[in-house]
Amino acid sequence: MKLSTKSDYGVRALIELALSGDGAPVQRAEIASRQQIPESYLDHLLGQLRRDGFVRSVRGPGGGHLLTREPAEMCLLHVIESLEGSVAPIACLEEGGECTHAPGECVQCWVWEDIYEETRRRLGDISLADLADRVRDQRRGAAANYSI
Amino acid sequence: MKLSTKSDYGVRALIELALSGDGAPVQRAEIASRQQIPESYLDHLLGQLRRDGFVRSVRGPGGGHLLTREPAEMCLLHVIESLEGSVAPIACLEEGGECTHAPGECVQCWVWEDIYEETRRRLGDISLADLADRVRDQRRGAAANYSI
DNA sequence: GGAATTGTCGAGTTTCGCGCTCAACATTAT
DNA sequence: ATAATGTTGAGCGCGAAACTCGACAATTCC
Numbered sequence: 001m002k003l004s005t006k007s008d009y010g011v012r013a014l015i016e017l018a019l020s021g022d023g024a025p026v027q028r029a030e031i032a033s034r035q036q037i038p039e040s041y042l043d044h045l046l047g048q049l050r051r052d053g054f055v056r057s058v059r060g061p062g063g064g065h066l067l068t069r070e071p072a073e074m075c076l077l078h079v080i081e082s083l084e085g086s087v088a089p090i091a092c093l094e095e096g097g098e099c100t101h102a103p104g105e106c107v108q109c110w111v112w113e114d115i116y117e118e119t120r121r122r123l124g125d126i127s128l129a130d131l132a133d134r135v136r137d138q139r140r141g142a143a144a145n146y147s148i
Numbered sequence: 149m150k151l152s153t154k155s156d157y158g159v160r161a162l163i164e165l166a167l168s169g170d171g172a173p174v175q176r177a178e179i180a181s182r183q184q185i186p187e188s189y190l191d192h193l194l195g196q197l198r199r200d201g202f203v204r205s206v207r208g209p210g211g212g213h214l215l216t217r218e219p220a221e222m223c224l225l226h227v228i229e230s231l232e233g234s235v236a237p238i239a240c241l242e243e244g245g246e247c248t249h250a251p252g253e254c255v256q257c258w259v260w261e262d263i264y265e266e267t268r269r270r271l272g273d274i275s276l277a278d279l280a281d282r283v284r285d286q287r288r289g290a291a292a293n294y295s296i
Numbered sequence: 297g298g299a300a301t302t303g304t305c306g307a308g309t310t311t312c313g314c315g316c317t318c319a320a321c322a323t324t325a326t
Numbered sequence: 327a328t329a330a331t332g333t334t335g336a337g338c339g340c341g342a343a344a345c346t347c348g349a350c351a352a353t354t355c356c
Contacts, residue, residue: 003149003237004314008256015255028332041316047333060324061330076259089151089235105286107163107279108156111224115270119263131255138253152343175302189345195304208353209301 001089003080009037010045010083011076011131014054018071018132025057025064045083052082071132077123087123088116149237151228157185158193158231159224159279162202166219166280173205173212193231200230219280225271235271236264 012035020026028046032039046065049055054074057065067074080087090108092099093116099106160183168174176194180187194213197203202222205213215222228235238256240247241264247254 001149001151001232001235001237002239003256006314008238011259012255025331027330038316040318043333044316050333057332058324059322059330059332062325063323063331065332084149087149087237089149090156091150107160107283108151110279110282111159111271111274115267118266118270122263122266123259126259131258134258135255153345154343173302177302186345188347191304192345198304205303206353207301207303207351209355211302211353213303 003084003087006045006048006083007080009035009042010049011079011128013037013042013045014049014067014071014074014079014128015132015135017055017065017067018128019136021071023066025062025066027064031065048082049079052078054079054082067128071129072127074128075124076126076128076131077120079128080123087119088112151232151235154193154196154231155228157183157190158197159227159276161185161190161193162197162215162219162222162227162276163280163283165203165213165215166276167284169219171214173210173214175212179213196230197227200226202227202230215276219277220275222276223272224274224276224279225268227276228271235267236260 013031016031016035017026028042029039031037032042037045046055046057050057050065053068055065056068057063077087086094088094089112092101092106092109093113099109101109161179164179164183165174176190177187179185180190185193194203194205198205201216203213204216205211225235234242236242237260240249240254240257241261247257249257
């Protein structure tokens with residue numbers, strides 16, 4: 001019952017874009033080095049995020065990647081579902097993925113349905129801006145410590 | 149982010165034991181055929197559940213498997229954690245498994261810690277008896293339908 | 297005591313997806 | 327034209343999941 005590295009890498013990549021909010025695109029290499037993400041793997045994650053409308057990419061010299069919206073307008077639920085496909089703990093609860101049992105007979109669904117909904121609700125309440133702010137605060141704190 | 153088949157198979161095996169509550173052991177083959185579980189795989193699941201004190205097994209003719217306690221005294225959290233190892237969505241949140249990031253710096257922990265706790269709380273509130281009752285009711289309903 | 301019945305355990309197998317790399321190609325700035 | 331960037335798909339290695347199997351242990355029954 002583990003998430004893959006995709007959501008970790010992907011969310012951190014988006015945070016990096018949110019933090020560099022001066023309108024200039026951020027290059028793949030820069031995101032990768034700042035967030036310790038394998039560069040060639042990041043390609044695929046950015047590709048997925050682009051397909052689902054979270055980032056826009058610019059080719060050529062001076063190119064890179066940008067958020068398509070304000071970080072406050074992006075919730076983690078959509079981002080993570082884009083990267084992971086789904087956060088459902090069992091296949092029956094996925095959209096389109098039907099329960100193979102007769103309706104109302106699946107023990108797993110009884111157990112996990114409410115938990116799944118609660119999980120999605122909570123992820124929907126967290127925005128990319130929330131995380132970016134927290135990282136920003138933290139980096140400031142670390143810098144302050146070093147400067148003593 | 150999927151559970152393995154272990155928790156599904158294992159929980160359904162325990163339900164079968166709970167439903168056959170006349171004190172007589174239930175054989176592996178019977179559990180397997182009633183719940184559609186591969187028989188030789190069920191071995192390992194029963195072994196794990198035995199090691200963690202949920203079932204007791206009897207060898208020889210007339211042998212089989214029994215619950216060690218009343219179904220109402222077994223919560224799904226413990227059962228599923230026995231079978232799956234952990235229901236944490238990320239390794240940082242597991243007991244003993246430490247976060248590799250500096251304390252307070254892990255984005256994943258920020259996001260998932262509360263969800264994880266809520267999940268465990270809810271699983272802790274479901275007993276094996278709850279599920280067994282529901283299965284019993286359902287089977288009665290199905291039988292009633294057939295008898296019309 | 298011996299045979300039949302049941303559980304126990306560990307090793308082996310197969311399949312699959314994750315995590316990642318790489319090479320060929322597309323696009324744009326200078 | 328060239329260099330700098332992003333885009334895409336193929337492919338690889340590894341580990342885990344989902345089993346299977348065979349040898350062994352315990353118990354009952356005759």
